[in-house]
Amino acid sequence: xxxxxxxxxxxxxxxxxxxxxxxxxxxxxxxxxxxxxxxxxxxxxxxxxxxxxxxxxxxxxxxxxxxxxxxxxxxxxxxxxxxxxxxxxxxxxxxxxxxxxxxxxxxxxxxxxxxxxxxxxxxxxxxxxxxxxxxxxxxxxxxxxxxxxxxxxxxxxxxxxxxxxxxxxxxxxxxxxxxxxxxxxxxxxxxxxxxxxxxxxxxxxxxxxxxxxxxxxxxxxxxxxxxxxxxxxxxxxxxxxxxxxxxxxxxxxxxxxxxxxxxxxxxxxxxxxxxxxxxxxxxxxxxxxxxxxxxxxxxxxxxxxxxxxxxxxxxxxxxxxxxxxxxxxxxxxxxxxxxxxxxxxxxxxxxxxxxxxxxxxxxxxxxxxxxxxxxxxxxxxxxxxxxxxxxxxxxxxxxxxxxxxxxxxxxxx
Numbered sequence: 001x002x003x004x005x006x007x008x009x010x011x012x013x014x015x016x017x018x019x020x021x022x023x024x025x026x027x028x029x030x031x032x033x034x035x036x037x038x039x040x041x042x043x044x045x046x047x048x049x050x051x052x053x054x055x056x057x058x059x060x061x062x063x064x065x066x067x068x069x070x071x072x073x074x075x076x077x078x079x080x081x082x083x084x085x086x087x088x089x090x091x092x093x094x095x096x097x098x099x100x101x102x103x104x105x106x107x108x109x110x111x112x113x114x115x116x117x118x119x120x121x122x123x124x125x126x127x128x129x130x131x132x133x134x135x136x137x138x139x140x141x142x143x144x145x146x147x148x149x150x151x152x153x154x155x156x157x158x159x160x161x162x163x164x165x166x167x168x169x170x171x172x173x174x175x176x177x178x179x180x181x182x183x184x185x186x187x188x189x190x191x192x193x194x195x196x197x198x199x200x201x202x203x204x205x206x207x208x209x210x211x212x213x214x215x216x217x218x219x220x221x222x223x224x225x226x227x228x229x230x231x232x233x234x235x236x237x238x239x240x241x242x243x244x245x246x247x248x249x250x251x252x253x254x255x256x257x258x259x260x261x262x263x264x265x266x267x268x269x270x271x272x273x274x275x276x277x278x279x280x281x282x283x284x285x286x287x288x289x290x291x292x293x294x295x296x297x298x299x300x301x302x303x304x305x306x307x308x309x310x311x312x313x314x315x316x317x318x319x320x321x322x323x324x325x326x327x328x329x330x331x332x333x334x335x336x337x338x339x340x341x342x343x344x345x346x347x348x349x350x351x352x353x354x355x356x357x358x359x360x361x362x363x364x365x366x367x368x369x370x371x372x373x374x375x376x377x378x379x380x381x382x383x384x385x386x387x388x389x390x391x392x393x394x395x396x397x398x399x400x401x402x403x404x405x406x407x408x409x410x411x412x413x
Contacts (some may be wrong), residue, residue: 023061026045026049026061027061027064027065027068028068029045030042030045030046030061030062030065031065031068031069031070031083032070032071033045034065034070034083034087034088034091034092035070035071035081035083035084035087035310036070036310036339036341036375037087037091037309037310037311037312038341038375039091039094039095041341041375042091042095043095046058046061046062046095046121047121049061050120050121055118055119055120055121055123055124056116058121059112059115059116059124062092062095062112063109063112063113065083065088066083066088066108066109067083068083069081069082069083070083073307073336073339073371081308084265084266084267084268084308085248085266085267085268086102086248086249086252086267086268086269087267087268087269087308087309087310088108089102089108089248090102090269090270092108092112095121096121096124096125096128096129097125097128097129097153097155098125098128098129098132098153098155099149099152099153100148100149100150100151100152100153100156101129101132101133101135101136101148101153101156102147102246102249103136103139103144103146103147103148103244103245103246103249104132104135104136104139104246105135105139105244105245105246105247106135111128111131111132114131115127115128125155129155129156133155133156133157133160136148136160137160137163139245140160140163140164140167141163141167143167143171143243144243144244144245145164145167145168145171145192145193146191146192146193146196146243146244146249146253147193147244147246147249147252147253147271148164148193150164168192168193168194169194169223171192171193171194172192172194172195172221172223172225173223173224173225175188175189175192175195175225175226176188176225176226176228177189177214177225177226177228178228179211179214179228182210182211183208183209183210183211184208184209184210184211184213184214185207185208186199186204186207186208186209186214186217187207189217189221189225190207190253190257191243191253194221194223195221196253196256197274198217198220198221199217200256200274200275200278201220201274201277201278202216202217202220202278203275203278203279203281203282204217205257205258205259206257206258207257248267249269249271251263251267252264252267252269252271252272255267255272256271256272256275259275259279261276261279261301261302261305262301264276264305264308264309265304265305265308265309266308268308268309268310269309270309270311270313272305272309273306273309273311273313273314276302276305276306276309276314276317277317279298279302280299280302280303280306280317280321281317283295283298283299283302284299284321284324284329286298287299287326287329288324288326291326296328296329299321299329299332300332303318303321303332303333303336306318306336307336307339310339310340312340312342312344312345314340315337315340315342315344315345315348318333318336318337318340319333319337319348321333322334322337322348322352327358327360327361330361331360331361331364334349334352334361334364334365334368335364335367335368335371337349337368337372338367338368338369338370338371338372339371339372340372341372341375341376342376342378343376343378343379343381343382345372345376346369346372346373346376346378346379346382346383347382347386349365349368349369349372350369350379350382350383350386350397351386352365353365353366353369353393353396353397353400354386354390354391354392354393354394354397355392355393356393357392362393362396366396366400369383369400369404370400370403370404373404379404380401380404380405383397383400383401383404384401387401
């Protein structure tokens, strides 16, 4: 072998190694973005990869990211977390304009692999929306409407939206609840969407409740539901136990019913938020009265679950918790807010830093702002805007902004 051939082979090997390294880095970044639920950043990086290397490559990286780990927030207590199944599905569906169609019973990888022949992400989105809507229509017509949510998806036809509403109304009006003395079996309610939402928001656990609680549930649902002594009422729908037909969402429903916080964290679906909100409120109220280790651990569990799901609506709940007088709980919530990389979270933290008089709260808030700032470029504008107004701790905020600007890096990493 000549020296030239040997050199060419070495150069080729080096180029391949560099390419592999670049691919791994991009997949790592995508995994972190999905894990952090940074939807805007995901659009940016997938669009950039598509522009550089084509849609097929962008899709390949997106698929490979599914089985990766992402960097865990400090409050979780470990360096990396496996990318949660339903979070991955819901974030990717959002990327492809399919939000709300996730309950169709087709595996995420299977759906994505079918898009490889499309020319662009825009074309892929159109194809996927059309396919999923057709699948959803068939599913809804069978009465399987759990977890569908078309409220934020303008790609769904009005006809399908109307079909979903009609099917849900018909289902709830046809439900019967078995009562045995003072005990009611609400299994049927859990398996229809209007019932599930009401039960989750009220913090109802399991399938048996007393008559007083049932009255409270029915007052929230405000639909004519028949309560009967017929022992077959709790199983009068042959399809109840096969819903949702998507197995991951069926697992999610089971965990919501039993208020399994760890299970909800592992799936990290946005649909778990009503349950997590209620559980955090309950745990916080109990801790005010008891301050036991058990209650504190329950609060920590709930906060970590909110961080796992990373839905923006959690910020409102965590802000409420951050106002608790007990600094041990307040600081946990403040640190948690810093893991929601959005200007709304930045605004909450900056306001708290400006107004707080407690030294521990101020230091924790500054730490949380620093965490958020690294992956949310809008945070700098939020800080600057706040400095234009009234801020009790102006000097501290100015100093913090200077420090953050010195260490600014590429936010989507």
